[in-house]
Amino acid sequence: MNKTTATFNLSKFVSLFKSSQDYSIANADPPPSTAVEYGWLWILENYGEFGLFLIFYGLMAVLYAVGGYVFYLFDKYKLFRSRKIQVKKYPSESDIKRCLNNLITNYILVILPIGIVSFPFSKVLGMSHSIPTVWRFLFDILLCLIGEDFFHYWMHRFFHTPWFYKNIHKEHHYYSAPFGFTASYAHPIEVIFLGIATFAPAMILRPNYITFYSWFIIRQLDAVLTHSGYDIELFPFNLLPYYGGVSFHDYHHKEFTCNYGSRFTWLDKLLGTYKEPVIKPENPKKSE
Numbered sequence: 044m045n046k047t048t049a050t051f052n053l054s055k056f057v058s059l060f061k062s063s064q065d066y067s068i069a070n071a072d073p074p075p076s077t078a079v080e081y082g083w084l085w086i087l088e089n090y091g092e093f094g095l096f097l098i099f100y101g102l103m104a105v106l107y108a109v110g111g112y113v114f115y116l117f118d119k120y121k122l123f124r125s126r127k128i129q130v131k132k133y134p135s136e137s138d139i140k141r142c143l144n145n146l147i148t149n150y151i152l153v154i155l156p157i158g159i160v161s162f163p164f165s166k167v168l169g170m171s172h173s174i175p176t177v178w179r180f181l182f183d184i185l186l187c188l189i190g191e192d193f194f195h196y197w198m199h200r201f202f203h204t205p206w207f208y209k210n211i212h213k214e215h216h217y218y219s220a221p222f223g224f225t226a227s228y229a230h231p232i233e234v235i236f237l238g239i240a241t242f243a244p245a246m247i248l249r250p251n252y253i254t255f256y257s258w259f260i261i262r263q264l265d266a267v268l269t270h271s272g273y274d275i276e277l278f279p280f281n282l283l284p285y286y287g288g289v290s291f292h293d294y295h296h297k298e299f300t301c302n303y304g305s306r307f308t309w310l311d312k313l314l315g316t317y318k319e320p321v322i323k324p325e326n327p328k329k330s331e
């Protein structure tokens with residue numbers, strides 16, 4: 044009896060990772076009419092919904108590495124020095140090594156298992172596989188940016204209470220002058236909690252798979268940018284009102300008790316925790 048129940052439960056568990064519908068192109072009704080629709084359905088047909096999750100997860104990790112590496116090159120070859128926020132602080136090789144060790148651990152032992160455990164919820168919530176319009180995609184991403192910022196603000200303030208700071212959040216503050224790779228450099232407990240802040244708005248919105256997974260990649264790249272140490276204004280986020288930019292979060296790493304939002308300044312301004320980043324531009328020639 045127990046064995047039957049155990050077998051049943053196992054098959055039920057495995058079924059959680061199977062696709063919720065048939066994605067074969069031959070049976071599609073209506074059939075795909077554009078190359079994008081065809082390509083999207085081809086991925087779903089061949090890899091299924093769980094395979095799609097793994098593809099996006101791999102893509103997120105690769106893009107994080109590429110983004111971090113680009114800023115690593117900025118530091119290594121002293122490029123764009125006029126845009127460097129903390130002009131005299133460049134990471135050492137041991138700084139980078141320590142950071143990468145933490146990242147590899149977090150990405151394999153924390154973020155990936157959480158993603159796998161969370162995967163069945165995307166089906167429970169009725170995630171759609173349809174391709175959104177560009178405007179719908181941008182609108183949903185904007186809502187996710189605003190929602191994540193809200194949840195992040197409160198969790199971040201919570202992590203700055205004495206016990207949580209000393210035992211958990213202090214790790215993320217190991218680098219007072221962050222660099223791209225430090226975006227997810229944190230204690231595993233913090234990674235879990237801030238992951239909830241990232242999940243929450245997407246779970247509330249319940250968009251389609253494309254927006255849902257793209258959001259995690261955008262969130263991750265936004266974190267690489269805000270930790271880059273370079274005040275670069277070429278990115279579209281800078282067009283958003285109350286967007287704090289890189290200097291906003293960089294200043295949090297420098298001063299600790301201000302600027303708790305992920306990227307927007309409105310909550311900090313409303314609740315009195317905002318401090319205008321003080322950037323003292325230095326002549327690159329003099330900063331040697």
Ligand SMILES: [Zn+2]
Pocket residue numbers: 215221270292296
């Ligand atoms: Zn940070």
Ligand SMILES: [Zn+2]
Pocket residue numbers: 199203212216295299
């Ligand atoms: Zn902090």
